[in-house]
Amino acid sequence: MLLTVIDLVVLLAFLAQFAIAGYFLYLVYWLFEQPAVEPPGRDLPADLPHVLVQIPVFNEPTVVERALVAAAALDWPRERLSIQLLDDSTDITSDIAGHVVRRLEREGVAVEHIRRSDRRGFKAGALAAGLARSEAPYVAVFDADFVPPPGWLRGAMAALLAEPKAAFVQTRIEWGNGARTWLTRAQRLMQDAHFAVEQDVRARRGVPFQFNGTGGIWRRAAVEEAGGWSHDTLSEDLDLVLRTSLAGWHGVFLMEPHVVGELPERLDSYSHQQSRWSKGFVQVARKLLGPIWNSEWSGEAKFTTTIALAQQLIFPVLVVGVVALVLSIIGHGHLVGFFRFLMWLWFVTLLAVLFGMTWGAYRRLRRGDLVQYLVTAASVPALIVYLAAANAGAIVAAGFGRKTEFKRTPKTGI
Template identity: 50%
Template sequence: MLFLIDAIGFVAGLFLVVLLGQHLRLAWRARRYRPPPMQPDAECPPILLQIPLYNEAGSVEGALASALALDWPADRLTIQLLDDSTDETAALAAAAITGLPPGGPLVQQVRRVNRDGFKAGALAEGMQRCDAPLIAILDADFRAPRQWLRQAAAVLAADQGAAFVQFRFEFGNRDQNWMTLGQQFSVDAHFLAEQAGRQVGGDLFQFNGTGAVWRRAAIEAAGGWSADTLAEDLDLTLRSYAAGWHGQLTLEPPLTCEAPADLASWRVQQARWSTGFVQVARKGLPLVWHSNWNLAAKFGTSLLLGLQLGLPCLVLAVAAFVLDGLLRGFGSGHAVLATAAALYAGTSALLITLPPFLRLRRGGIIRYGATLIAIPVLLVFLALANSAGVVTAPFAARHDFVRTPKQGDR
């Protein structure tokens, strides 16, 4: 029994050490990030802007108004409201479109009989109704700066091998409470450390599901949208890289959106992401290891796909440590191990999160320390809440796409 407990604790702890070490490596590489090249005089090809909607009455009018304010020739822009709503959102969208003045971009409200394929199905349906070579994707709560499409098109024009250009985003309500502050803290590190580090190394970095412009040719080369996982964005990213494409990352200017402001809403979002990552790992790991990528790229991509396994590993490692102490008696060895783990995790968190915090001028050192405290609280909550779902995700026959509740919808 003791041997089994020690073995489980060792394997789970080792995975956490490797996972954290990979993030340190990415954060170190991210120092060399430079914005992608742009072709200043890029032409204005037709663009399809897709805005998926599902019962988002509080966001639909703002989303459409923001899309119409983008700087792009009206005759070369098609805006689609991919509306699977079952509430008043559909009527609000229809009324907003009817009230538009003449001479603007073509705006379509795409309604489906059912939600087959959820968000991926809606995106695929919309693509069939427009043949634009560039496809922009914005969730309903996202607001893009006026020059967003021009900047994205210039990046894609300068790099014909780029499947997509992903923009950083930040939360407009980040100062609402300690949860939104903690989420902004995490997202800043995600983009400026993890995503930027992968970009610098030429590794696969994920399309975040929104705030990006895709090349239609890359989507089609990857086999199109697939709804067999809840992380359709990561799935498409992986298949596009396997088809020989790559992504580009742009950190400035950011897009703004809304962070879940309570634990229940945040858990809904994180549960979907956790399940989706595991589903993509089950589907995509054979593709990764049968590719012609080098060993480092295969290993790094595998860690990205297996990121959510860190949640049950955290629970197992802590449980094994406590059980071992209860059965053997807590001694100096336990104290040394706990101290080493705390130092490694704390130092890593500092090195990964402090540079983005300073670079984006989020505040002084007191604010940094207060925000940093929120991260382990959220992580522990997430590990306890979602570990079971992560473990069972590969064996479940079906998962429904549950939209993240937003305060703007109330």
Template identity: 40%
Template sequence: MAEVSAKSFIPESFPGYTADIAGQFGLLWELIKAPLIVPLLRICVYICLAMSIMVFLERLYMGVVIVLVKLFWKKPDKRYKWEAMKDDLEMGNGAFPMVLVQIPMFNEREVYKISIGAACNLSWPADRLVIQVLDDSTDLVIKDMVEKECIRWASKGINIRYQIRETRGGYKAGALKEGLKRDYVKECEYVVIFDADFRPEPDFLRRAVPFLIHNPDIALVQARWRFVNADECMLTRMQEMSLDYHFTVEQEVGSATHAFFGFNAINEAGGWKDRTTVEDMDLAVRAGLKGWKFLYLGDLQVKSELPSTFKAFRFQQHRWSCGPANLFRKMMMEIALNKKVTLYKKFYVIYSFFFVRKLIAHMFTFFFYCVILPLTILVPEVYVPKWGAIYLPCIITALNSVGTPRSFHLLFYWVLFENVMSFHRTKATIIGLLEAKRVNEWVVTEKLGDTQKNKSNAKSNAPKKSLSKILGDR
């Protein structure tokens, strides 16, 4: 009877047996490659090619639509009724609706002054504006600093309220929901939400509010993000390329997130919910299913900040990938059975917005480029057509670059960067679909504000030592 020794896992009587461990692994590979590896890898290639076609068609569809939008569509102020806000001598400030500005914060040492200052400098009658700072900070020093900043602006006549909670339940959604329960906000007709790093221009309200006043079916006005630290490092340049495509193409085509809500839309949609880490997307989808319209204004820009460290960016991408996948799991049937929206809109939300953009795009990038293609090098019996390995990826990459023409020369690095990040996004997507342990993990993205800028200025303004002083008189 053939025996297997401690240094061998193949019987000595087996044809082609060798005592060398590496040789045994090679023999085992040859034994399982033809009957198992090759068929399995071919199936995986077909699946990835199908996903590649889905992503390509989605990108092509959005490319065609954005070209038509740019060529033939009128600007938002021409498509919708819009009139500039004017002072009325008879009504006084009563001609302006009451607006609530919410700024959720959590240990925002570096940016709290910037965001509070930008909100307080909005060009809007002071008696028609309520600024609400929702501070969930756990650092008592930072909490004290934020409160003093609110008191400082209040002393200047700004109607600003500093709100805290006993617990941080529900994270940002919980803070926003709690803020709407205050008695002093019941008279407010519209709500604007700025993240802690947002820096709106003073005319933001005067440009956005008229769309909501004169078009009762519009629930949301979304502004475009501009990044104050896009040129800080290669990491921020890569993020700018991805996000500019989102705002330049995806948002124009139809996708929208929160920035500005009418109270009626929030209440009718069921209010803020903390069931996922993308509370804004959750509310936007539910409002859309109620028949409300959204409006994206590409020329209304708000400055914000990109994560400048890989750790902060990785946590942000986990939340942005896990949350939509988990929301898709929870809302897929609700969307499919909804009777208030058209069949086309159901298809768009389920297939285009969620399935292709939030699930397939991440998984396809990781499995095809990082797993399947490298494996086909080891298994030459498996053929990958050129159109799937070269042509479609090049076209998809070129379409993704239209949002940031100035960074076209960085496309090669962007592809490598996206492939690396695809692993983290795929893992987060699977966690969201399966509702695993980290599904509701919320790590606030670290922000640096003007700290990095000040360091750079200090370094450039520092006195330079002359060569003679360094070397001495010699």
């Protein structure tokens, strides 16, 4: 009886992984079936609206000055641009920021240094607190390590203003340290697949896609209609996207213009970042899957969003599946023939997903030659196995409703 239960666990683990793989193969299919087209040129109106730039920071002394200077350099009329540094820091970041803010103010930049008495709500709480102090109809958000080029705001705002029911614009993220180490190269490859395949395809298919928490602009009316920023999950950006989508809004994704950010260079920092994101996805799934399935969304939108939220379960499922398979082999004294077939199918599916999702993005963004690609792609499965072992427990805990504190990813300013 116990061995039957173990075999059932193995089978369910395989099926769950195949379901998640199916989502990525769906993306690869539409990547080739529905080729990307260059968006038409969009003109800005003569009377430009007021835009608020929000930069939430917490103990980030190496990047805060660069973030403020980049925001002040955005190509937008000074009288229609204001900047908020949402500073919850407890170290020298605030002192550095204070000097920069005063310098920018002397240069005529409308910049406000906002300090809260506590970190209630973490990033979401800071964004909400800043929004309450402004009446700007459009709000650009940048994490402290992200640097937009001067023309970014004009390109992103033109796309947002062209679509009255667009809640937000998300632009692609480039990585300033993406080629620095094997770890950053592997992350960049996966992030390229996320933007150049997942985000782009989902946007073109007209199904909800992710706001990445930075490098984008929100329409204030959509944020307010959806109930504003909420801090009951660790993925406040994804939570807001889905709530605005349920209210009838949609997003716009742009490959260009892009912003430049920083990837974690230490394995433990990367693991903590991924753990936070994974737990956030699970929390959002607990909160919103019911309303999503009760909504009037298309079947495609419901299924793809459900699988996209559930993909973080690949980590605990992988761990449980491997343990159960080992126990099955011990119990039977051999690998069951059907499981051998499923393992080969799993391996072929893994290769199809890995190369289907990453090769097109690698070529599209001109990252390098075939040999460089193969070396980098070969490191991705090992990284996923590491994340599965490191984060499976935390993801399961989030599924059962356990709350954890928001932990920032350390920045170096490279």
